[in-house]
Amino acid sequence: MPGTNIQLHPNGKLKHFLSIEGLNRGILEDILDTAESFTSVTERSIKKVPILRGKTVANLFFEASTRTRSTFELAAQRLSADILNLNISTSATVKGESLLDTLHNLEAMQIDMFVIRHQDSGSAHFFAQHVGPGVSVLNAGDGQHEHPTQAMLDMFTIRRHKQSFEQLRVAIVGDIKHSRVARSQIHALNMLNVGEIRAIAPRTLMPEQAGKLGVQVFEDFNEGIRDVDVIIMLRLQKERMTSALLPSEKEYFQQFGLTARRLALAKPDAIVMHPGPANRGIEIESAVMDGSQSVILQQVTFGIAVRMAVMSMIASHSAEA
Amino acid sequence: MKTLIRGGNLIDPASHTDGITDVYIDNQLIAAVGQAPDGFEPDQIIDASGKLLIPGLVDLQCRLREPGHSQKATIDSETRAAASSGITSLCIPPDTQPVLDHSAVIELIHHRNQKSGNRCHVYTIGALTKGLHGEELSNMGALKDASCVALSNTLSPFANNLVQRRAMEYAAGQGMLIVIQPYDKALYSNGCAHEGVLTTRLGLPPIPEAAETAALAKDIELVAQTGARTHFGQLSCARSVDMIRQAKQDGLPVSADVSMHQLFLIDRDIDLFDTNKLTIPPLRGENDRDALREGLQDGTIDCICSDHQPQDIDAKLQPFPSAEPGMSTLDTLLPLAFRLIEERLFLSRLEALARVTINPARIFNLPAGRIAAGELADMVIVDDQCHYQCDAKNFVSAGRNTGFQGWDFGARAVTTLVAGRIIE
Numbered sequence: 214m215p216g217t218n219i220q221l222h223p224n225g226k227l228k229h230f231l232s233i234e235g236l237n238r239g240i241l242e243d244i245l246d247t248a249e250s251f252t253s254v255t256e257r258s259i260k261k262v263p264i265l266r267g268k269t270v271a272n273l274f275f276e277a278s279t280r281t282r283s284t285f286e287l288a289a290q291r292l293s294a295d296i297l298n299l300n301i302s303t304s305a306t307v308k309g310e311s312l313l314d315t316l317h318n319l320e321a322m323q324i325d326m327f328v329i330r331h332q333d334s335g336s337a338h339f340f341a342q343h344v345g346p347g348v349s350v351l352n353a354g355d356g357q358h359e360h361p362t363q364a365m366l367d368m369f370t371i372r373r374h375k376q377s378f379e380q381l382r383v384a385i386v387g388d389i390k391h392s393r394v395a396r397s398q399i400h401a402l403n404m405l406n407v408g409e410i411r412a413i414a415p416r417t418l419m420p421e422q423a424g425k426l427g428v429q430v431f432e433d434f435n436e437g438i439r440d441v442d443v444i445i446m447l448r449l450q451k452e453r454m455t456s457a458l459l460p461s462e463k464e465y466f467q468q469f470g471l472t473a474r475r476l477a478l479a480k481p482d483a484i485v486m487h488p489g490p491a492n493r494g495i496e497i498e499s500a501v502m503d504g505s506q507s508v509i510l511q512q513v514t515f516g517i518a519v520r521m522a523v524m525s526m527i528a529s530h531s532a533e534a
Numbered sequence: 535m536k537t538l539i540r541g542g543n544l545i546d547p548a549s550h551t552d553g554i555t556d557v558y559i560d561n562q563l564i565a566a567v568g569q570a571p572d573g574f575e576p577d578q579i580i581d582a583s584g585k586l587l588i589p590g591l592v593d594l595q596c597r598l599r600e601p602g603h604s605q606k607a608t609i610d611s612e613t614r615a616a617a618s619s620g621i622t623s624l625c626i627p628p629d630t631q632p633v634l635d636h637s638a639v640i641e642l643i644h645h646r647n648q649k650s651g652n653r654c655h656v657y658t659i660g661a662l663t664k665g666l667h668g669e670e671l672s673n674m675g676a677l678k679d680a681s682c683v684a685l686s687n688t689l690s691p692f693a694n695n696l697v698q699r700r701a702m703e704y705a706a707g708q709g710m711l712i713v714i715q716p717y718d719k720a721l722y723s724n725g726c727a728h729e730g731v732l733t734t735r736l737g738l739p740p741i742p743e744a745a746e747t748a749a750l751a752k753d754i755e756l757v758a759q760t761g762a763r764t765h766f767g768q769l770s771c772a773r774s775v776d777m778i779r780q781a782k783q784d785g786l787p788v789s790a791d792v793s794m795h796q797l798f799l800i801d802r803d804i805d806l807f808d809t810n811k812l813t814i815p816p817l818r819g820e821n822d823r824d825a826l827r828e829g830l831q832d833g834t835i836d837c838i839c840s841d842h843q844p845q846d847i848d849a850k851l852q853p854f855p856s857a858e859p860g861m862s863t864l865d866t867l868l869p870l871a872f873r874l875i876e877e878r879l880f881l882s883r884l885e886a887l888a889r890v891t892i893n894p895a896r897i898f899n900l901p902a903g904r905i906a907a908g909e910l911a912d913m914v915i916v917d918d919q920c921h922y923q924c925d926a927k928n929f930v931s932a933g934r935n936t937g938f939q940g941w942d943f944g945a946r947a948v949t950t951l952v953a954g955r956i957i958e
Binding site for chain 1: 806807848851
């Protein structure tokens with residue numbers, strides 16, 4: 214609906230978490246600050262706080278996931294929520310139940326929060342439009358649209374290492390066209406006033422008019438990586454080769470793989486990120502992935518705190534509403 | 535039954551008439567315009583003063599969903615919608631289920647229409663290939679005998695260019711008009727919205743312009759090769775307009791239409807995944823819409839169709855890429871035609887209304903689209919002084935999937951006559 218923002222309560226607080234687009238800098242900074250306070254919880258020996266006690270969170274995954282689903286699950290558990298995990302690809306919709314019927318049936322079980330991953334762009338908004346008034350939807354990836362919690366954990370990781378965003382040069386490298394992660398990252402980086410975003414990809418993996426998203430477009434990795442502070446590598450899916458988007462994994466690695474030699478073109482203290490799962494030897498060399506500039510495993514750790522932050526912010530506002 | 539329609543402002547584009555004129559109807563036909571025929575004693579008089587009297591609208595592309603998808607709409611529901619909106623002739627494309635490749639299916643449609651009271655003249659466009667599979671030619675002679683007004687393969691691809699060439703040649707030999715929606719299936723891929731900033735932002739699978747224009751270039755070449763008279767339907771791209779303009783300049787026997795919604799809506803209107811604006815071809819960019827309007831003004835595009843595609847609620851109640859395409863447009867065709875007049879797209883309302891009456895009738899050679907002595911008495915009395923908001927809840931069509939919810943309209947059909955009968 215134009216004019217209204219489905220993600221926010223009338224008071225501007227978070228109701229659903231569907232896309233970075235449509236949020237604002239204040240909310241993103243709130244999420245990062247709240248996540249900061251939760252990192253200490255996850256480092257304690259008793260890793261639980263009672264913020265979601267008595268609430269039920271349903272993980273509704275229509276697409277496979279390891280990292281995102283398990284960190285959402287851990288986040289919910291550490292907030293003391295009850296959690297229901299549903300792997301829908303083997304469940305009801307396969308038997309012909311409509312998406313909305315599946316959703317409404319789960320709602321009838323008094324679920325408070327849905328964490329949803331679905332293969333259709335826009336599905337998170339679709340679910341949010343159709344849940345009951347007290348129920349919230351968190352987007353764990355909708356098609357090629359957005360993956361907002363991933364972007365926030367990336368922002369968190371960047372802030373941990375680089376403090377302020379304003380002076381940073383960030384490169385996003387790889388299959389930007391099909392990447393929901395890249396879209397969310399670009400929105401988030403722009404919202405946080407990052408100095409420069411570079412989108413680096415072969416033309417077949419670059420969306421139309423990508424420049425309008427507020428990025429500098431590069432087709433040459435060596436040129437694009439020069440003097441950047443942050444390098445975010447994207448996963449290359451194998452089907453890109455069979456659908457004539459790329460000639461071969463080997464050629465891709467030669468032109469767009471992150472090697473130690475290429476990394477040397479970036480700033481000496483540049484950090485290397487990857488949302489996972491990474492293909493070693495295709496988009497990233499093992500030496501870089503396991504090297505001192507890689508913060509890839511920290512991203513996973515921070516994912517829990519960031520998801521706790523988003524869930525707790527939504528829960529506290531829905532309690533107020 | 536003799537009817538006098540008195541005091542209306544007659545707008546008849548075919549005869550360039552725009553003025554207050556009485557019309558005399560004798561049974562199915564118009565007996566006279568202006569002067570009463572000798573001894574004409576009307577059985578009923580319809581007062582049209584303060585209103586417009588225009589030819590019934592002619593729609594070259596309208597899906598009634600029957601046979602095959604009567605959960606979405608039926609011949610009964612949609613001819614009712616057509617008549618209530620002043621559409622008196624409409625053409626059904628052959629992608630029904632079963633496909634319109636056999637006279638029995640065509641007879642069924644006419645039978646159902648008759649059972650519903652013949653509220654509208656329903657014409658059929660036959661399939662160019664058997665089952666629309668694009669491999670073997672349909673029995674075109676039989677389809678012609680069964681009263682098909684044109685032949686098309688809709689959006690189903692031909693197996694190869696050779697089949698398309700032969701289908702066009704054979705149809706032309708039968709004297710049949712060919713209708714083509716330029717469509718390259720591979721370039722469409724799984725796309726659901728116009729490739730551009732919107733698809734980049736929303737991560738929607740994109741439909742490039744070339745999905746239409748690459749096909750259109752090939753189609754035009756096959757027209758040049760075969761000389762087959764061809765009508766191009768539902769164009770959506772600026773470049774397509776240029777190509778048709780050039781083809782006409784080259785003297786090729788081509789004509790073209792555009793869907794009414796393409797003249798108003800653009801990709802941006804999809805906003806946050808509004809499935810009612812999911813259409814094939816997709817809503818394109820602003821420059822495309824403007825070029826379509828220009829093409830319509832300068833005559834490159836001959837006419838406007840509804841491309842009516844009523845959907846049931848569940849078909850649209852899906853995430854955007856999984857929803858079914860199409861808009862329910864019968865209820866909005868006439869008010870939008872008057873909006874074009876209001877927006878001064880044309881020099882006169884005669885020119886505007888020609889695009890939905892006489893022009894489509896001429897291309898498909900239908901006995902419709904004009905108000906003159908001896909013609910079928912298909913006409914509509916229009917109130918063009920009203921103001922209301924478009925609300926799908928009030929649609930007569932079974933499909934509520936409009937892209938114009940909440941729009942301000944200033945014209946509506948008040949009374950529709952089909953072959954001299956007032957359609958209630």
